Amino acid sequence: MSEEIRATESCSDGQCASRPKLLDCHTHSHEVGCQAIRSLTYTEWSDxxxxxxxxxxxxxxxxxxxxxxxSLVALIDQMQSRLSSTPQIVAVGECGVDKVRSNATLSEQxxxxxxQMRLACQLDRPILLHAVRAWxxxxxxRSQMAQEFAQLPPMVLHGFRARGExxxxxxxxxxxxxxxxxxDAEALHLAYEAKAILVETDEIPNGLTHREAIEAVYAHLAEQLSITPELLASQVAETSFWQQTLR
Incomplete structure (x- = not known):
């Protein structure tokens, strides 16, 4: 693992140990740093x-x-300008399709x-996808993008809760x-075995800091996988998503 995706943290006994960062691919928290990607709404990033x-x-x-x-053409042009001019904006999203809740029709979604997926492919930026009953x-x-582009950026289904199948x-x-x-436990195991697993804090329980929330998620997922949080963090850091984002 590269030095950019490792952090040295103080231990309780005064000694230091190098541990993988607990990388968070999607959060709405305002109290995060370079180990987490803060998702901005249009109101936020356009202002x-x-x-x-x-x-x-x-x-x-x-x-x-x-x-x-x-307003699509003008707003996508605005989005492209922000992505191209701001290195800290490393990913597109979240965007997607929600068949349960939306202010737009399915065709408009x-x-x-x-x-947005085409823009992500053009700029080679990972994309964070919101999908509800829209597999x-x-x-x-994605298949359409694969026909248009020789190589696709990582495409992430965030907050994944669907079943193993x-x-x-x-x-x-x-x-x-x-x-x-x-x-879903089976889905979690399948993603881990495929080395296509990321971790996020989209929803942070009231009273928890971002650090506490991400530690709790890593600990819980690792327990379900029967591994250590450190091993899970290492595998997350080695995904193409984070290797591309932190390069």
Whole structure:
């Protein structure tokens, strides 16, 4: 593992040990640093929010609150400009399709998703995907991108909670799965075995700091996998997602 993805932390006895960072691919917390990617809403990133030194970000259009389709070209151009001019914005998303909750029709959601996935491929940026009952649509658009581009960036299904059979299908199509506090145990094991597993704190329980939340998620997932949190952290850091993001 490269030095950029390791951290030296103080031990209780005064000695220091080098341990893998607990990398977080998706959070909404404001109290994180370079070990976590803070997801910004359109309202945040379009309002010239202060981009902090040492902080990583992702930007996108969430399917819960999509702008009118007539504004798509101008807003995607704006998004491309922000991605191209701001090195700290390392990923696209979250974006996707939600068949349960959205202010837009399914066809409108698909249009917005396709243009954001294409932009991610053009700029070679990882993409964080929100998918609710939309597995076939995700596979179809990814296949379309594969026909247009010689190489695809990591495509992450964030907050993955679907069953093992869905996980197996999505892994076989090249997706990476990201897990938080709620998940299916079989899906978690399949992603770990495929070396296509990420960890996130999309939902942080009240009263917990980001550090406490990410430690708790790693500990819980590691226990389910019968490994140590350090081993899980090492495998997460070796994924193409983090190798590309932290290069």
């Amino acid at each position: 010239d929010i202060t981009v902090e030194e040492g902080q990583l970000y992702s930007i996108g259009f969430h399917p819960w609150s999509l702008p009118p389709e007539g 698909l249009v917005w998703l396709e243009v 076939a649509e995700m596979i179809e658009i 869905v996980a197996q299908m999505m892994l076989s199509k090249g997706f990476v799965l990201s897990f938080g506090r709620r998940y």
